[in-house]
Amino acid sequence: MRKILRIATLISTAVLTLAACGSNDEEPKAPSAPSGVTAQAASATSVHVMWNQAPAKAGLGGYTVYRGGKKVKDVPATRNMTDVTGLKPSTAYTFTVRARDTDGTLSPHSADTPVTTPGAVAEDRKAPARPTGLTGKSDGPRGALLKWGKAAGHQGITSYDIRQGGTRIHSVRGDTTTARVTRLRPGTHYRFTVTARDAADNISSASRSVEITTPRGSGDDPDTAPTAFRATTHTADGAYYLDLSWLAPRTGAGTGVPSYQIHLDGAFATTLAWGGEPPRGRATHSMQVGKSGGTYRVKLRAQLPDGNWGAFSTELTVTTGGGRP
Structure with missing residues (x-):
């Protein structure tokens, strides 16, 4: 009788152990690593890091930015960019980004994104001239194409910032005068401006604005018109x-x-x-x-x-x- 009870106890323990092991398969998976990470030197001492924002249904709690494997900044889930400051001129850096779910679980690191800051410049507080000739057009129901004239700056232009209603949403290199803005809403009216930034981190006044209304397409979001x-x-x-x-x-x-x-x-x-x-x-x-x-x-x-x-x-x-x- 004792032998039978001992066997039953061993079987019961084995079943509980298997059940505990099986529960690991039901644990939430870590979020996917952010894609489309870019790093653009904004000045001799700062870098602008951007990535593709995950859809709202992904349930993310935010993002974490790393420089050379060291955490430098947490970013809320509603944003997909940040400035990393306090860097050294003429220095190579590597950045990665990880997504973080609402429980704090981190995704794998994104692909390494290298960037080199420009050389140091003399102290300068003079802002560049504002970009001119801004034009734009819709690029399908969820995108827009912008183009502007090159701005003049005493220290040289390191980047251009694209602003939507006054909020920066994108940045491109200083030798680029075009940008494609994505993740827009179909059938929606937008207003864009562009500012120039030099190596001393001075920012120009905003260009004139350009207004664009994205078209609607079949299967797009519900119509936004009354x-x-x-x-x-x-x-x-x-x-x-x-x-x-x-x-x-x-x-x-x-x-x-x-x-x-x-x-x-x-x-x-x-x-x-x-x-x-x-x-x-x-x-x-x-x-x-x-x-x-x-x-x-x-x-x-x-x-x-x-x-x-x-x-x-x-x-x-x-x-x-x-x-x-």
Whole structure:
């Protein structure tokens, strides 16, 4: 009897051991190593590191940047670039990036990315001239192509920074005057500028802006334009008003749209911002357009969760009347 109990105990222990070993297969896997890592010398003492941002559904908690295998900076998951400063002039460096999930698990290192900082320069606080002649066009529903004229700088231009609505989103070498911007949203309006940076880390003022609207393609994100747009008129206290109503686009944010831009006759007229909770169904707004009758072309667009402006609604033509109210 004792022998039988001993055998049963051994079998039970073996089963528990196998179950414990098998549970390792169910543990979450480490995230994939970031791809597309680049390192661009921004000045004699700084390097700009960029990489391809993982999709939101990957559930990452952030990224970690390494210089020669040594950790130098943590970056939140919402960003895919950073500046590494305090470097030595005329020095070769190697950078890698690792992705980090919300539990702190790190991915393998990305491929080594070498870069050499330019030579030291005399102290200089004079900013380069701003880039000129910026032009741009859409490059499919998720990209844009930008081109500009070479800027002049006393210490030479080491890099150009591309900015979207004032926020830097990309950098290219100082001997390059073109850039392709990716990861844009289909059917969305964007505004870009470019700044120049010299070897002393002085930054120019921004170029003139260029505005680009990406086209929509089959199977792309839901349309960002307000729908079921309507426009009527009324008069009150000696003035004419446009009465607008529409359905908000589905932005995927789970909340209403907090702000809209209204355009009259092809030009920006006003920004409408809700003071409280945005309406979930049909939104309405009445705006004064003057004390004499006239014909207006009106359209509007929504501000998206990422801060960009979506596509315009259908443009409507409205006549307020030919005489005084």
